[in-house]
Amino acid sequence: MSPVLGRRTDGILHGVLVLAAALVLFPFLWISLAAFKTPIALMSGVVVFTPVLSNFQEVLFSKTSEYLHNFANSMIVGLGSMAGVLVVGTLGAWSLRRTRWPVWVSRGLLAWAIVFQMIPPITMVGAWYVMFRTVGLYNTYPGLMLAHLTLNLPLVLWMMSVFVGQVPEELEEAARIDGASTPLLLWRIVIPVVRPGLIACGLLVFILSWNEFAVALNLTAKHTATVPVAIAKFAQEFEIQYTQMAASALLSTIPALVLLLIGQRHIVKGLTAGALK
Amino acid sequence: MRSEMVWRAVTLGPTAAIFLALTALPIVSLLAMSFHDVRWVLGAPRWTYVGTKNFLALSQDHLFRAGIVNTVLFAVSAVLVQMGLGFFLALASSKVSRGRVLYRAVFILPILVPGIVIGAIWKLMYNYDFGVVNQLTGLLGMLPQDWLGQKGTALLSIIIVDCWHWTPFCFLLLLAGLESQPQDIYEAAKVDGASPWGELAYITFPLMLPTIAVTLLFRLIMAFKVFDEVFLLTGGGPGTATEVISFTIYRRFFTEDRVGHGSAISIVTLFLIALLIVLAVAAARRWERKP
Numbered sequence: 001m002s003p004v005l006g007r008r009t010d011g012i013l014h015g016v017l018v019l020a021a022a023l024v025l026f027p028f029l030w031i032s033l034a035a036f037k038t039p040i041a042l043m044s045g046v047v048v049f050t051p052v053l054s055n056f057q058e059v060l061f062s063k064t065s066e067y068l069h070n071f072a073n074s075m076i077v078g079l080g081s082m083a084g085v086l087v088v089g090t091l092g093a094w095s096l097r098r099t100r101w102p103v104w105v106s107r108g109l110l111a112w113a114i115v116f117q118m119i120p121p122i123t124m125v126g127a128w129y130v131m132f133r134t135v136g137l138y139n140t141y142p143g144l145m146l147a148h149l150t151l152n153l154p155l156v157l158w159m160m161s162v163f164v165g166q167v168p169e170e171l172e173e174a175a176r177i178d179g180a181s182t183p184l185l186l187w188r189i190v191i192p193v194v195r196p197g198l199i200a201c202g203l204l205v206f207i208l209s210w211n212e213f214a215v216a217l218n219l220t221a222k223h224t225a226t227v228p229v230a231i232a233k234f235a236q237e238f239e240i241q242y243t244q245m246a247a248s249a250l251l252s253t254i255p256a257l258v259l260l261l262i263g264q265r266h267i268v269k270g271l272t273a274g275a276l277k
Numbered sequence: 278m279r280s281e282m283v284w285r286a287v288t289l290g291p292t293a294a295i296f297l298a299l300t301a302l303p304i305v306s307l308l309a310m311s312f313h314d315v316r317w318v319l320g321a322p323r324w325t326y327v328g329t330k331n332f333l334a335l336s337q338d339h340l341f342r343a344g345i346v347n348t349v350l351f352a353v354s355a356v357l358v359q360m361g362l363g364f365f366l367a368l369a370s371s372k373v374s375r376g377r378v379l380y381r382a383v384f385i386l387p388i389l390v391p392g393i394v395i396g397a398i399w400k401l402m403y404n405y406d407f408g409v410v411n412q413l414t415g416l417l418g419m420l421p422q423d424w425l426g427q428k429g430t431a432l433l434s435i436i437i438v439d440c441w442h443w444t445p446f447c448f449l450l451l452l453a454g455l456e457s458q459p460q461d462i463y464e465a466a467k468v469d470g471a472s473p474w475g476e477l478a479y480i481t482f483p484l485m486l487p488t489i490a491v492t493l494l495f496r497l498i499m500a501f502k503v504f505d506e507v508f509l510l511t512g513g514g515p516g517t518a519t520e521v522i523s524f525t526i527y528r529r530f531f532t533e534d535r536v537g538h539g540s541a542i543s544i545v546t547l548f549l550i551a552l553l554i555v556l557a558v559a560a561a562r563r564w565e566r567k568p
Contacts, residue, residue, distance in 0.1 A: 013369045014376070020366055021383045024445070028386070030409050031398045045407050092292030099285040109289075109296065116300050118550055120502040122523040123543035126530045127303030130310070130322055150299040157292065182284035211391035213505045214523065218531055228393040228505070235400060235509050242401055249397045256389035264382050271388070271446070272453040 028253075034246035042243055055247035066222075067248055070230040076141055077216075077226060078209040081148035082202055088149065089156030090164070090198065094190055096157075097164045098172065110161070113154035121151060125218045132219060139221040147215050152205040159273055163197030164190065200270035203263050210255055227252045304547065307540045315536035322536075331541035341542055343517035344525035345549075347432060351521060352500035355439045360493055362440070363447025368481070370448075371455045381452065384445045392442065396509030399438045400425070403510070425511050431518045438506055443499070447492055454488030455481070494557070501550070522546055 034042055036051035059067045096106045128147055129138065137143030167190055175185050191198070213228040220229060231252060234245040260267065311332065314325040335341050370380045387395065402409050403424040411421040424434045458481070466476050504523040507513060513520040513528070526546070530539030 010372075010374050013373045016369055017366065017373065017376075017380050021380060024383055024386060024441070027398050027402060027441070030402060034401060043407050045412060088291040088295065091288040095285060095288035095292075099281070099288070101285070101289070105289075109292065112296060112300070115551075115554065116296075118498045118554065119547060120504070120523050120526075122502075122504055122526050123307070123546055124300070124303050126526070126536065126539055126543060127306045127310070128299070129531075130306065130315070130536070131303065134322065146299065150295055153292065153295060182281065182288075186288075207389055211389075211393075213391065213393045213508070214527070217508075218527075228391045231391075231397050232393050232509055235397060242404070242407075245397055246401060249394045252394050253390050256386075260382065260386065260389060264378075264385075267389070268381065268385065268449065268453075271385070271449055 031246050032250055034243060035250045037243055039241075039243050042246075055243045056251070058241075059244050059248045059251065066225075067227075067230060067251070070225055070227050071251075073141075073220075073224055074210055074226040074228075077144050077148060077224075078206045080141065080145040081152065081209050082206045084145060084149045085152045085156050085205055086198060086202055089153055089201075090160045090191075090194070091186075092153075093157055093160035093164045094186065097161050098167075098169075110158065113157050117154045121212075122214045125215050128215070129218055138219060139224050141224060144216060144219050144224060144226070147219055148205075148209045148212060151212065151215065152208055155208075156201055156205060159201050159270070160194065160197060162273060163194040163201075167193045196266075196269075197273075199263070200266045200273065203259055203266050204270035207256060207259065207267075307543050307547075310536055310540035311544045313537050315540075317534070327537065331537045332545075334538060335541055335545065338525075338538075338542075340513075340517060340520055340525045340528070341522075343520045344522040347517070347519060348501060348503070348521045348523075351432065351436060351439070351503060352497055355436045355443070356493065356496045356500050358436070358440050359444045359447045359496060360489070362444045363492075364451050364485075364489070366444070366448045367451035367455055368477075371452060381449070384448050386445070387442050388445050388449070392505030393509055395438065395442050396506045399434075399441075399506075400510055403434060426515055428515055428518045431511050431515060435506055435510055435519055438510065439500070439503070442506070443496060447496060450492040450495070451485070451488060454485055454492075458484050 035055055036053070037049055038052055038054070041049040059065055092109075095101070096109065125147075132138040132143050132147075137146065171189055171193070172185060175189050180188070210226075211228065212226075213232065216226045216229050217232065220226065225233075227248075231245070231248055234240060234248065310324075312326060312328060314327045314330075316323050316325075366384070370377050373380075405411065405421060405423045405426070408424075410424060415421060422430060424430050462480055462484075463476065466480055471479070502523060503521055504527070507519055507521050507524050508527075511519040513524045522542070526539055526542050529535045529542060
């Protein structure tokens with residue numbers, strides 16, 4: 001919007017926005033400080049303290065801590081479900097947009113995707129739990145990946161059908177006339193054109209999988225527990241290790257920070273396209 | 278053409294299979310379980326038919342009732358605050374001379390952090406003994422409060438956390454909506470000598486209505502699913518002060534192993550959501566038909 005505001009108004013708006021930014025950042029700052037305090041320094045509420053690394057050492061390297069293992073689990077599940085949902089969702093979106101399915105199929109699937117998106121995951125997870133235990137997928141990587149894939153498929157299907165719709169139809173027809181088979185057409189024409197959409201989508205579903213808690217809590221046990229499940233454990237212990245809880249909370253935000261630094265544009269695109277298109 | 282038909286099926290196949298096996302089938306199985314008593318015997322489920330007993334038991338379930346009331350209370354109040362704040366911040370950052378991208382980068386940070394981590398952060402901040410919330414209110418001369426542990430403030434405390442977490446989401450979508458508005462209308466308004474408030478009330482707001490509606494709907498749906506923060510901050514307590522429907526399902530289904538009862542709550546919840554969708558669609562149709 002063209003800012004033709006007076007200098008004074010501009011100053012006031014900046015003041016408001018800086019205040020809001022401070023409110024957003026303050027909890028992160030506070031938790032960062034807590035992570036470098038000794039339990040005694042935290043309890044006594046001192047402002048000036050000597051920073052220690054013992055919380056991080058304890059969380060990352062102590063024999064009883066499994067944080068690194070949880071971190072690896074989250075990575076595996078996040079990357080695996082991301083790859084899966086991108087493949088399934090992009091193929092599905094292309095199929096719905098560019099091959100002539102009867103209207104009830106395409107409308108029906110997209111409508112069901114929206115309805116499913118509205119259902120609280122916790123209502124599904126009970127049924128998944130029974131199913132997965134019966135077929136041996138409970139507490140396995142494929143099991144949780146499959147669950148996260150399912151949770152994110154509606155979003156990817158919708159987003160990718162918008163991006164696939166932007167591929168010029170003449171381009172696909174020209175490739176057909178030149179005798180390109182469907183896999184070649186997808187690989188050489190569709191995928192390169194929708195690549196920005198794939199990146200935005202991929203970043204978003206990775207973050208969603210990394211953050212997901214309700215399903216991971218109930219479909220994993222010790223061996224496959226992800227970071228959110230591990231952090232929730234801290235809060236449930238009889239004597240909460242507050243400073244270690246702060247350290248592991250801080251560590252768990254690293255992937256999001258890295259992704260935000262390298263791909264803010266893509267993330268914003270993903271978040272807004274997912275909701276507004 | 279035959280191979281084209283085959284590829285058509287192959288490309289949609291995985292999506293259809295997943296929707297059938299992992300979304301439709303579970304709902305059918307939830308329905309089946311809600312009429313049964315399911316117990317785990319040696320790692321395998323054993324089903325006993327109990328008729329409508331599970332559903333009749335719901336009327337006696339005080340957690341279920343509190344869960345529904347609190348979820349609605351939570352969702353409506355939290356989302357209204359978030360929409361108001363989000364709109365105000367989006368408007369402000371669309372008007373400032375520079376720094377919009379930087380503000381946006383800071384504001385979207387909470388969206389990217391796991392809900393459970395946000396719960397952990399605020400649990401420390403709300404702590405009675407050393408939490409920063411009590412330190413700050415202490416500076417204002419207030420007595421320390423057990424924010425999460427007393428009935429009067431527990432739900433409010435969770436709503437505050439949710440606002441901190443999700444106002445950025447409203448901000449982001451509303452800002453995107455503001456950025457995509459046609460500029461020539463604003464220029465015309467300027468030429469006609471419109472005041473900033475007139476511009477807001479007669480141009481920006483009407484143009485933004487569709488975006489506002491979509492954002493509101495999105496956030497309401499997400500708010501009805503609330504689970505992570507409640508799990509970490511209060512576990513539904515004290516008493517039933519912060520019991521929300523997702524948490525009731527979790528408690529009945531997983532911590533108490535009452536699979537049939539939990540399924541019945543899930544089915545009723547799904548039914549209520551379906552009802553909401555039908556009502557929303559009907560309202561949208563009616564609104565569109567209006568000239």
